[in-house]
Amino acid sequence: MPLKAIDLWGHWGAPNPWKVCIVLEELGIPYNIQSVEFSEVKQEAFLMINPNGRLPAIKDPNTGITLWESGAIIQYLVDQYDRDERVSYNSFPEKYFTQQWLAFQISGQGPYFGQATWFARFHPEKIPSAIDRYVNEVIRVIGVLDKAIETNNTGWLVGDKCTYADLSFVTWTSVAEGLLRELNKLDGLETRYPRYTEWLTKMEERESVKKIRERMARGRAEHGLPP
Amino acid sequence: MAAAIHSNSAAEASKGPQQPLTLYTTQTPNGIKISIALEELEIPYKVFKHDFVARTQKEPWYLAINPNGRIPAITDTFSDGSQIHLWESGSILKYLVEQYDKDFKLWYPAGTRENYELFSWLFFQIGGLGPMQGQMTHFNRHVTEKIPYAIERYSNETRRLYSVLEKQLATSQSGFILSKFTIVDICFWSMVAASGWAGVSLAEFPEIHRWYEKVLSRPSVAKGMNVPEPHPIQVLMDDKTGQKAKEFEEYSRSWVMTGMAKDAEGLKKRDPAC
Structure with a gap:
């Protein structure tokens, strides 16, 4: 079954959301960017997604998970979608x-x-x-x-x-x-x-x-x- | 002391699985994260105490272990008998639970929603609250010439980050940050234990204060927080004369400011990790 597109809350110029996009591109995962202005991230609607009111955050309709913090998102993406170890390793160390x-x-x-x-x-x-x-x-x-x-x-x-x-x-x-x-x-x-x-x-x-x-x-x- | 470890490290590398885990640390928030987790998981370990005044953390033997020249780092023997050096508190904690916490005492099973969410909070601590509280401490405690803008910038941001934690604790059913005590509590607690020193008052954050006391009552925390030497915060906060605080401030300032000057000097000479 083809993957559904991941929603990514991002920003036109901020390095952290774009960092996640690079990994999405590498893994060939479809995604939609929801562009958010910094003035909006502290509003209640977004705080429900990320209690810290920062970007990025993702919602993955394939698993139903919502995650925030670019590092946690990247680890999730490789864990779920990089079984072939294209940009990660499963081996020790x-x-x-x-x-x-x-x-x-x-x-x-x-x-x-x-x-x-x-x-x-x-x-x-x-x-x-x-x-x-x-x-x-x-x-x-x-x-x-x-x-x-x-x-x-x-x-x-x-x-x-x-x-x-x-x-x-x-x-x-x-x-x-x-x-x-x-x-x-x-x-x-x-x-x-x-x-x-x-x-x-x-x-x-x-x-x-x-x-x-x-x-x-x-x-x-x-x-x-x-x- | 540094020399002793130096001469041992190469020999120890080939000794095999009997070697206990070594923790390279100092009495700082990032260091005690690891000793608390080791105590919680009852993992035997040896401690190497760095001397920041002598800059042992920038000596070549240690840069081979941690090229960033910071603490904490660990050396451990993996199940196949080979050795691993790891650094960065967040990655060490993840390693420890994955290798040693088969009963999920401090985390959740890999691949579960709870575990992915745990890492949102863990990264929020290492990339957000940790660095910002560090900057607040720096401009409040280490820089002798006060820079009002910098103090305000980092005080506001640190307090904002504390308010995110406060809200999370207020809505938590368990009394911990997530549904049970985890490595995330250890991460945040180690920073909060130094909040008074940074200039954050817990009177402003009653939920954090309550949680702080609850976590402190855990025997492993009470033990791990005092590695490699007694945690200074209670002594500093109890000292009404302010003399001990002054001495501690001078000590911290001496190694931080000298370190920064030496780093800048090293950059000119292109000294890696100076």
């Missing part, structure tokens, strides 16, 4: 390593890249110590990824293929690239972090990533937001 890198993306990349963007780009008053704190953390995280890719020695974070762990970083690294360019900190990054750069390039060649990055960039451009 790879299964746990992919979960570990996803947790690092959720707790270590997303929040800090988000704070860096806020202080460097949106907050009207420039607070150099806050900008430095978060931009340095962005670069530190890039260094951790670069080193891990070197250590694993396959071009990927886990095992010898591209997994949801790698893909989960892509939407925020796109934002980071735009931000670091604005701050004149992008120059030299390629030579300082060559494996990270190669890793991103390889991911950006994938159809799923190409398609979603384009949609996210278009959404941001249409609303006057930098990449």
Whole structure:
């Protein structure tokens, strides 16, 4: 029986919902995006879906489940729909390593890249110590990824293929690239972090990533937001 | 101490299944999540206590275990005899229940709706409440020059996140976050135990306060929260002179601010995970 389309509550420019779309694309799962504005996420109707009032959330008519938090959604999707291990592993220890890198993306990349963007780009008053704190953390995280890719020695974070762990970083690294360019900190990054750069390039060649990055960039451009 | 583990680690790697699990930790909210879970599941474990002042968490032997140079991390022997190093508190908790909690004491059977929902809450803690409370603590406690906007930003967001938890507890029938005590309670409780230090008052969140006391009454929590050393929060909150708080603040500030400066220095030299 063909799969019914998953409903995904997303946003034209936010990295976390688009991150889930990349995994949906990779797994060939049909989905509909319900685009929500940030002004709507704290309304009761949406709080019934996600008590935290944030994006993304999904409802899967194939199983009847409603879930929120991009990390929990991605784990659900691969658990339910990636039996062929196209972007995941069931073997030990790879299964746990992919979960570990996803947790690092959720707790270590997303929040800090988000704070860096806020202080460097949106907050009207420039607070150099806050900008430095978060931009340095962005670069530190890039260094951790670069080193891990070197250590694993396959071009990927886990095992010898591209997994949801790698893909989960892509939407925020796109934002980071735009931000670091604005701050004149992008120059030299390629030579300082060559494996990270190669890793991103390889991911950006994938159809799923190409398609979603384009949609996210278009959404941001249409609303006057930098990449 | 670091040197002792360093020289042991390579030899230990080949010793096989008799080795107990090792927890690399410090007395922080993320560290005690794991010791509490280990106590709940009665898993034997050894503790390696990091020294953040000496920056043992950035030494090469440890970066081989956790390339992010943070705590917690574990080394464990899998059922096939091979070794695994894992880091990130959320992924360690998932590993522990999947490997050791066959009776679903702290989670639900894999593939069930309840278990998927459990991970919505777990990710909400590690990606939301954890980092934001951490930022609030940083700007309230570590930065000497007060930045009103940053304090307000992270105080408001942390309190908003607490109000999400408050509402969930108010509607829960079990008195816990989900239908029973789970790793999600452990995750949030470890953060809430440091709420007073961050600057959040539990007087504002009566449901959280009630739940906090209920969880604290569990013997495994009372034990696990004091790994690798006694939890400082009660001492700090009971100290009316404020002297102990001042000392603790100076200690925290010293390693955090020195660490940030060293990280920034390392970035210039392209030191991975500096």
